[in-house]
Amino acid sequence: MPSPHVAVALVEDEPAVRERFVQAIAANPQLRLLHACGTGASMQRWMADHAVDVLLVDLGLPDLPGLEVIRHARRVQPACEVMVISAFGDAAHMVQAFEAGARGYLLKDGSQDELARHVLALHAGGSPMSPIIARQLLGRWRAQAPAPPARAQPRTGGMEGLSAREHDVLRLVARGCSYHEAGACLGIATSTVQAHVRSIYAKLEVHSKTEAVYEARQLGLLDC
Template identity: 45%
Template structure:
């Protein structure tokens, strides 16, 4: 079955970058361009008018940080997938963006074809990241506290929640999780809400990261 084109919007203050991204997206028949903003204020207004399926956000904006726009999207457009596209590739910006609700993080030096491919991957349940960004996250996880120390947090996940968490870590979409576990989408959503509440997170990336940091999930053993 052919799906509807994926709606994409962009928050970026550089005119050349906006034109480049817009041209790339309009060439891809699976994507449709619905708008752009050049600042935090305009980005929030854009979300107030229409929630895109994918929102691309730069972090360095003239009137503040793109993190504010990401937070706004998480609160008011929960179905919107946010992907950072930035020049900032340091660990601090990466962690803050993911904690705010971003599900992908790309550096601006990637080619235009990769951008459109990553947008489609994001909607299909992936978490596209530039290699340097992925390395920062791995480093952060290695530096996290030891599992036996983390266990003192008192967080306890049910067997089903652990199954779901491992599938999310393997890149499964919610629909694929439902099929794999032979349960309804409603049941998956219920488990997701409980899992997020226990881990105090808002996105699947945050859930995987938090569970790994607290010793509840070992990325080397996801079977």
């Protein structure tokens, strides 16, 4: 019978920070901490014999790069979701972590309640990110995205294309951000994000997020 708890493991070398994370996980009845350690090698040895749902990884470990711990976790436990919790908020670390296999990226300055909420969101299929990380990711998308081809215009005659703000909202939602997280990233209210989503649905002639993302990709509106 499946466990009612989300099993979590944590590797963080700073004892005070590690204890704060341990307390955050212990305070949430939906989470269960199975292991916490301060080195990458210790976590790799532990994962050889123990399954875990979510692994929290600090990038600046004393013995191994956190990126190597992420890659190892993805190899030995493909079902395990990995989230970075780091002091590094620059684009280079962010991109390297996602390329290594992380699905979420949080900065260490978040609250205990936020950490627990993001762990649950990751386990549920989301990609939690601190607002500054999401903002940098959005900036990279906008800088790298080619000009939309002519076929990207909605097919219905007379229907307007998506606005720049609707493009931003759609990219963040497609990446797994909640409406609240998308609003925080873009500096707008959650209700405004919801209004943009309704407009996107109408313009793309769809009725769900999954349909919207699929249709947008078919039309060339998304490059992710």
